[in-house]
Amino acid sequence: MPLALSISPSPSRRLRPGVVLVAHGSRRNKEETLVGTAWLAHRLSEFLGMMVTPAFLEALEPSPRDAVSHLLDQGVGMVVLQPLLLGEGQHLQEIRGVAQELSTCMGLQVLVGESLARHPYLASLVARRAQDLLAGQPNPQSLLIVKAFTRYQGGDLAWATDLAFRVAHILGDGCVVAIAQSGKGPPRVQDVGQALLSTAETLAVLPCVLFGGKTWEEIANAVAELRSRYGEKRILMGEAIGPCDEVVAMLAQRVGEVLLGCPR
Numbered sequence: 001m002p003l004a005l006s007i008s009p010s011p012s013r014r015l016r017p018g019v020v021l022v023a024h025g026s027r028r029n030k031e032e033t034l035v036g037t038a039w040l041a042h043r044l045s046e047f048l049g050m051m052v053t054p055a056f057l058e059a060l061e062p063s064p065r066d067a068v069s070h071l072l073d074q075g076v077g078m079v080v081l082q083p084l085l086l087g088e089g090q091h092l093q094e095i096r097g098v099a100q101e102l103s104t105c106m107g108l109q110v111l112v113g114e115s116l117a118r119h120p121y122l123a124s125l126v127a128r129r130a131q132d133l134l135a136g137q138p139n140p141q142s143l144l145i146v147k148a149f150t151r152y153q154g155g156d157l158a159w160a161t162d163l164a165f166r167v168a169h170i171l172g173d174g175c176v177v178a179i180a181q182s183g184k185g186p187p188r189v190q191d192v193g194q195a196l197l198s199t200a201e202t203l204a205v206l207p208c209v210l211f212g213g214k215t216w217e218e219i220a221n222a223v224a225e226l227r228s229r230y231g232e233k234r235i236l237m238g239e240a241i242g243p244c245d246e247v248v249a250m251l252a253q254r255v256g257e258v259l260l261g262c263p264r
Helices: 030-048 064-073 090-106 120-134 158-171 189-197 214-229 245-259
Strands: 017-023 052-056 078-083 109-112 141-147 175-181 202-207 234-237
Touching: 017 030, 017 064, 017 245, 030 052, 030 245, 052 064, 064 078, 064 090, 078 090, 078 245, 090 109, 109 245, 120 141, 120 158, 120 202, 120 245, 141 158, 141 189, 158 175, 175 189, 189 202, 189 214, 202 214, 214 234
Parallel strands: 017 052, 017 078, 078 109, 141 175, 141 202, 202 234
Antiparallel strands: none
């Protein structure tokens, strides 16, 4: 995935940038989250040619504050907190709050990148995963994109609705695309899945999450319930998006959007 991005960090400590890649963090599937986030941070550092260190909002270490301190110890003078998030809800607001606190308390320039929720590459990545799941399956087909549950702003559904629209455009008229939230929703996987299966012979459920864990387990349980109710239908479930070069490219562009507007 080519990027028209060129960043040459200044050797001056005062303006030398560093990146903290901030993930949510979860005790479930801890190893996958730690290893995957570390891999993304390493690849992002190679791509950008600057220091990138991972951090977690909860459950895992280091915290964003500790990660920023580590970068300062390495001579960094300006920090980008880049969310490793698929969403625009509560966790993104938490990261912005951390940035404001660090800027105020430490007199440090701390910038925040946008989440991956509306990145244009995300739709093509999700569509490709869906095509892989649906290849050779009976028609008519449908796709259910499932985001992590949140109460924030009525479920933080706007970005997911936009994503579904763009994915549907890529897949074409032969596949109906809808969204749901994990857990109790709304909308619930079970309810949207039931509506789609009223006309579709094949349903692909694609978790729009970066790593396994509680959210993935909730989606898997809902899919198992649908399979028990609709044994005659083909109900497929994809894996978490996981660490991959496409995610690295999206993260690099988000960081670039911040740094290209800053003098260095």
